[in-house]
Amino acid sequence: MVFLIQITRIFSNHVEIIEINQTQLDQYARIPISFEVHTVFEVVLTRNGLGGICFTERPVASGHYLKDYDQFGSPLSWAVEFDIQNWGIFMAMDGGLAVGGATVAWNTAGNDMLEGRRDLSVLWDIRVLPVMRGHGIGKLLFEYAAAWSRSRDCEEMKIETQNINVAACRFYSAMGAELGDIRRFAYHSQALIAHEVQLNWYLRL
Ligand SMILES: CC(C)(COP(=O)(O)OP(=O)(O)OC[C@H]1O[C@@H](n2cnc3c(N)ncnc32)[C@H](O)[C@@H]1OP(=O)(O)O)[C@@H](O)C(=O)NCCC(=O)NCCS
Numbered sequence: 001m002v003f004l005i006q007i008t009r010i011f012s013n014h015v016e017i018i019e020i021n022q023t024q025l026d027q028y029a030r031i032p033i034s035f036e037v038h039t040v041f042e043v044v045l046t047r048n049g050l051g052g053i054c055f056t057e058r059p060v061a062s063g064h065y066l067k068d069y070d071q072f073g074s075p076l077s078w079a080v081e082f083d084i085q086n087w088g089i090f091m092a093m094d095g096g097l098a099v100g101g102a103t104v105a106w107n108t109a110g111n112d113m114l115e116g117r118r119d120l121s122v123l124w125d126i127r128v129l130p131v132m133r134g135h136g137i138g139k140l141l142f143e144y145a146a147a148w149s150r151s152r153d154c155e156e157m158k159i160e161t162q163n164i165n166v167a168a169c170r171f172y173s174a175m176g177a178e179l180g181d182i183r184r185f186a187y188h189s190q191a192l193i194a195h196e197v198q199l200n201w202y203l204r205l
Helices: 022-029 075-081 137-150 166-174
Strands: 006-010 015-020 035-037 039-045 053-059 065-067 088-094 097-105 120-128 156-162 178-183 198-204
Touching (some): 015 022, 015 137, 022 088, 097 137, 120 137
Antiparallel strands (some): 156 198, 178 198
C-alpha cells in the first residue's frame, strides 16, 4: 500500500500535524480517547429554568469511573457507518509517535450533526495520548481543525461533549468556543449514558 501520509504543516517543538486518509485510521484508533471521570457538571435549573441554568462541579458518587467514547463507535467503524470522503482526519506526531488525533466532519448528506448546513463543520473527535495531555497538543489539533474548516468556507465549527467531561468543557471554552445547546434529555434512550447531559459548543470561525 502506498504510504499516503502528507505532511502539511510543522508546529512548535517536535510536534507536527499531519493529514491522513481513511485507510490509516488504524493508527489513529490506537490513541486512547478514554479518561477518568472524577467530577461532573451538575446542571441546576432555578425556577424550572426561568431563573437561569447553573453548572456546579460535583464529585462522582462512586469516586471515579472510566469513560471510553470508542465503546460507542471507534474510528474503525466510521467509514462503515458514515460517508467520510469529505472529512478531515489529522494526527499529531512527535517524531514517529502518534500523540494525538482530530477528525472534522463536513459536507456529508444525511449527517444530523451537520444540521443540513454546508457552512458548518463538526469536530467529530479529538484525542491526545493520556501521558501527553496538558502539553498543548489538543490546542494544536483544535486550531488545525478550525483552520481546515475555515478553508472550506465554514462559518462555525460545532463540538459535542457531555457534562461528565469537565476537562473537555474547560478545553473548548479555553479554545474560544461557546456553549450553544444544553440538551438534558438527549441520551435518555441510551441506557448506559442516559444520565449524561449533551453540551454542544460552537466556535465562530
Ligand atoms: C480534551 C483534550 C483533547 C485536550 O487536549 P490537551 O492536549 O490535554 O489540551 P491542551 O494542553 O492543549 O490545553 C489547552 C488549554 O485547554 C485548557 N485545558 C485543557 N485540559 C484541561 C483540564 N483538564 N482542565 C482545565 N483546563 C484544561 C487549558 O486552558 C489549556 O491551556 P493551558 O495549558 O495554557 O492552561 C485531552 O484532554 C483529551 O484527549 N481528553 C480525552 C479525550 C476527550 O475527552 N476528547 C473530547 C471528547 S468530546
